[in-house]
Amino acid sequence: MLLKVDNVSVSYGAVEALKAVSLAVSGAEIVAVLGANGAGKTTLLKAISGLVPIKSGSILYDGQKLHELPAHVIARLGVVHIPEGRKVFATLTVEENLNLGGYGCAKEEVQKAKARVFQLFPVLKERRRQLAGTLSGGEQQMLAIGRGLMRSPKLMLLDEPSLGLAPLLVDQVFATILQINKDGVPILLVEQNARKALSIANQAYILEVGRIVLAGAARELAADERVRQAYLGGVTYERRLRAKESRATGNTPDPRG
Amino acid sequence: MLTFIQQLLNGLTIGSFYAFVALGYSLIYAILKLINFAHGDLFGLGAYVGYTVFVYAFGVIGGALGLWGLLAVGFAAAALATAGAGLVIERVAYRPIYPIGRLPAVVSALGMAIFLSNLIMAVWGPRYLAYQESFIPTGFWQIGEFRIRILQVLILVSALVLLGILYFVVEKTTFGAAIRAAALDRETAALMGIDFLKVIRFAFAMGPALGAIAGVFVGMYYRQINFTMGWVYGLKAFTATIMGGIGNIPGAMVGGILLGLLEAMTAGYISAAWKDVFVFAALMLMLIFRPTGLLGEKVAEKV
Ligand SMILES: Nc1ncnc2c1ncn2[C@@H]1O[C@H](COP(=O)(O)OP(=O)(O)O)[C@@H](O)[C@H]1O
Ligand SMILES: [Mg+2]
Numbered sequence: 001m002l003l004k005v006d007n008v009s010v011s012y013g014a015v016e017a018l019k020a021v022s023l024a025v026s027g028a029e030i031v032a033v034l035g036a037n038g039a040g041k042t043t044l045l046k047a048i049s050g051l052v053p054i055k056s057g058s059i060l061y062d063g064q065k066l067h068e069l070p071a072h073v074i075a076r077l078g079v080v081h082i083p084e085g086r087k088v089f090a091t092l093t094v095e096e097n098l099n100l101g102g103y104g105c106a107k108e109e110v111q112k113a114k115a116r117v118f119q120l121f122p123v124l125k126e127r128r129r130q131l132a133g134t135l136s137g138g139e140q141q142m143l144a145i146g147r148g149l150m151r152s153p154k155l156m157l158l159d160e161p162s163l164g165l166a167p168l169l170v171d172q173v174f175a176t177i178l179q180i181n182k183d184g185v186p187i188l189l190v191e192q193n194a195r196k197a198l199s200i201a202n203q204a205y206i207l208e209v210g211r212i213v214l215a216g217a218a219r220e221l222a223a224d225e226r227v228r229q230a231y232l233g234g235v236t237y238e239r240r241l242r243a244k245e246s247r248a249t250g251n252t253p254d255p256r257g
Numbered sequence: 258m259l260t261f262i263q264q265l266l267n268g269l270t271i272g273s274f275y276a277f278v279a280l281g282y283s284l285i286y287a288i289l290k291l292i293n294f295a296h297g298d299l300f301g302l303g304a305y306v307g308y309t310v311f312v313y314a315f316g317v318i319g320g321a322l323g324l325w326g327l328l329a330v331g332f333a334a335a336a337l338a339t340a341g342a343g344l345v346i347e348r349v350a351y352r353p354i355y356p357i358g359r360l361p362a363v364v365s366a367l368g369m370a371i372f373l374s375n376l377i378m379a380v381w382g383p384r385y386l387a388y389q390e391s392f393i394p395t396g397f398w399q400i401g402e403f404r405i406r407i408l409q410v411l412i413l414v415s416a417l418v419l420l421g422i423l424y425f426v427v428e429k430t431t432f433g434a435a436i437r438a439a440a441l442d443r444e445t446a447a448l449m450g451i452d453f454l455k456v457i458r459f460a461f462a463m464g465p466a467l468g469a470i471a472g473v474f475v476g477m478y479y480r481q482i483n484f485t486m487g488w489v490y491g492l493k494a495f496t497a498t499i500m501g502g503i504g505n506i507p508g509a510m511v512g513g514i515l516l517g518l519l520e521a522m523t524a525g526y527i528s529a530a531w532k533d534v535f536v537f538a539a540l541m542l543m544l545i546f547r548p549t550g551l552l553g554e555k556v557a558e559k560v
Contacts, residue, residue: 050447051444051447051448051449065504070447070452071444071447071448072449072450072451072452072453073450075447075448075449075450076450080448081448083444083448087438087442087445088443089434089438089441089442089445090441091437091441092434092437092441093440096431096434096437098453099431099434100431100434100435100438100446100449101449103431103435103449103450103451115318139285147449151450
């Protein structure tokens with residue numbers, strides 16, 4: 001087992017965001033974690049990458065206790081967390097963002113990895129000298145993924161890579177994820193876009209208010225009546241979500257993504 | 258014309274002092290959003306450590322080192338000791354406190370400033386100490402009726418070289434990008450494998466070291482030092498930091514030089530007594546018309 005999350009609980013003050021969550025990633029599979037807004041998906045990834053401390057339980061990766069290590073050490077072990085909302089460094093150039101993805105790696109390795117990323121996302125090469133904050137949402141997502149690939153990840157944690165992107169871009173992002181996985185990188189994918197996530201995942205977990213309520217092969221979950229009701233219902237889940245978000249913010253989603 | 262060139266040179270010299278000190282404020286503010294009020298007194302500490310090493314080394318090894326050898330030893334000792342003091346202050350006065358909040362950290366910084374200036378007074382006494390001729394380069398070049406002091410050239414060249422190096426490190430290297438990234442978003446920087454503590458240590462060592470170099474130069478330039486100098490220069494340099502745009506490294510340099518020029522020109526053409534009035538009037542105007550400072554942030558994040 002590459003990653004084993006065992007009975008992990010996390011609290012923010014009085015709010016218990018994760019309640020005895022267990023989950024595993026093995027081999028070169030894609031494991032999806034689905035759940036509504038506020039279910040605790042981001043907290044789960046942050047616990048693994050060391051950004052939030054866990055209250056109880058354990059997180060083992062390749063035999064090491066991740067929950068005892070600081071985030072920057074975990075990153076250097078090859079556990080690459082691509083955070084929700086892309087989090088590119090807006091006032092740094094595209095190239096500086098990429099270089100930081102390989103921070104601490106040998107110079108030749110960084111150059112090689114950068115060439116690979118430019119091949120995967122030619123637009124980043126064109127815009128290498130541009131400030132990351134001036135990229136479109138879709139380009140920023142490519143930069144966030146490209147930055148994550150700079151360290152030759154041994155495990156990739158992806159937090160809602162399709163959030164806020166136009167449908168065409170969503171397809172492209174999922175195709176990229178599949179490609180990265182085919183190249184041998186195991187992926188723990190957090191998504192609200194259940195349909196898409198289940199279509200590329202091998203295993204899936206469903207998280208509801210901090211608890212795993214359902215787990216199994218992605219194909220089986222996609223056929224499960226409860227899942228179809230709650231996450232793949234008549235109106236697609238993503239469309240309902242978008243409608244909800246635009247009501248909340250008073251904006252219509254940016255069609256360019 | 259003579260007055261102008263003379264005041265230009267004076268202004269650049271004084272501006273270099275401010276720029277050296279302003280950098281320390283800006284570097285630490287950029288990373289921690291903390292105004293390190295103890296920074297001015299670290300600059301004062303550097304001047305005193307330099308003084309002590311000069312007197313002591315001159316007494317023990319006399320002329321064996323030569324003036325330039327003596328200067329090298331004095332500057333290195335002042336920079337190292339002050340960098341060490343900066344690191345200790347970070348450890349004892351800030352690190353336990355910044356998780357609590359920004360205001361407590363600012364109070365702690367003020368406390369450290371008072372502590373340091375009193376420490377200097379307790380160790381070296383309240384009276385002015387004189388930087389002696391024996392450890393100051395006193396030569397000059399006479400061009401017509403115009404005189405260039407070697408010390409001024411040394412100050413300007415040092416400022417150009419050291420600030421240039423710092424600018425290069427922060428703006429052009431990957432370590433510099435890591436510093437800027439940590440300043441923007443500490444969590445995401447950690448996901449890149451960046452050790453935030455290392456970035457903080459860099460700022461708390463580099464800022465005071467540059468401040469100490471300025472402190473020693475001020476001692477040489479005015480020939481005397483006093484335990485209150487940290488407060489006086491700290492306040493001016495902080496003004497320069499705000500004028501250049503706090504948290505912005507090139508801004509601190511530009512702000513420092515501009516402030517020095519403003520002071521020198523006021524002193525040369527109006528009256529030295531008015532220079533602080535002009536400086537703080539300029540600060541007010543800046544805060545009204547360009548609150549982000551000359552080189553303040555302008556790129557907004559697009560979501
Ligand atoms: N920094 C925080 N402080 C307090 N509560 C938080 C914090 N981050 C998240 N939470 C709460 O924890 C719960 C899980 O949040 P999160 O992990 O972001 O969910 P998701 O990613 O599934 O939308 C939510 O109730 C949220 O309000
Ligand atoms: Mg989330």
